[in-house]
């Protein structure tokens with residue numbers, strides 16, 4: 001099966017995708033934009049016109065640039081002769097194919113290929129296989145995107161237009177907000193002079209995520225809320241101030257529903273925790 005892909009924008013995503021495709025035996029036809037090539041000897045086509053010049057028809061062009069720049073870049077490509085002969089996707093989870101309207105208007109097939117993963121600056125391809133990827137587009141394009149997904153080992157999920165907002169907000173909560181919480185927790189440790197911060201918490205976080213993967217979330221939950229240990233929670237609320245207190249209260253609120261659904265905590269204890277949260281604001 002031939003997978004003919006060109007990637008414009010060689011930052012974290014573009015480079016990781018190019019490497020993953022190359023490792024699967026599908027070296028990208030062309031790479032372009034700013035950033036760093038994924039392999040020695042590969043040169044970047046710096047501008048959209050360099051990217052399209054001589055590109056075989058029906059290439060899948062992946063626009064891997066910052067979310068806010070996608071519509072303007074799509075308009076630049078759309079103004080070029082021959083652009084309509086290709087298919088275009090962007091790689092942002094924040095919006096559906098509408099961000100490529102300028103290209104759809106000239107008759108190009110447009111869609112989205114968003115790998116749901118947090119990619120590090122280098123060797124991001126290590127994180128790709130096993131991730132999910134959200135897709136959108138007309139059926140023939142989605143079929144091509146499924147083939148790309150299959151080649152790099154992701155689980156494809158097709159999204160409807162009104163699902164992108166909730167999908168991306170959920171991703172921000174589960175990934176970015178997790179790091180924000182970890183940062184606040186580390187600050188608590190540092191302020192108290194606890195040794196081995198910030199590494200102390202990482203095995204705990206990893207264990208929690210492994211449990212969440214192996215078990216239902218309700219079964220993975222441990223800690224004072226699901227045990228109904230109201231005394232422990234009172235002590236924490238007496239101790240905490242400022243940002244860590246706000247984060248702790250938001251965390252308790254998030255955990256309360258999970259603890260109720262687990263059926264493991266006495267209802268009267270959970271009611272008492274709910275009252276503590278309301279009074280703690």
Ligand SMILES: NC(=O)c1ccc[n+]([C@@H]2O[C@H](COP(=O)([O-])OP(=O)(O)OC[C@H]3O[C@@H](n4cnc5c(N)ncnc54)[C@H](OP(=O)(O)O)[C@@H]3O)[C@@H](O)[C@H]2O)c1
Pocket residue numbers: 008009010011012013014032033034035036046064065066067069073091092093094114115116117118119120
């Ligand atoms: N990083 C992740 O973990 C991840 C995961 C899933 C999806 N995504 C999505 O992938 C897309 C790219 O994210 P990223 O993290 O790879 O961003 P990034 O590291 O900032 O890379 C974007 C690259 O595109 C270049 N670029 C932007 N506009 C350009 C233009 N008009 N002409 C030429 N080059 C241009 C940038 O160059 P300059 O910096 O010089 O402008 C940069 O090299 C975003 O839509 C993001 O939401 C990212």
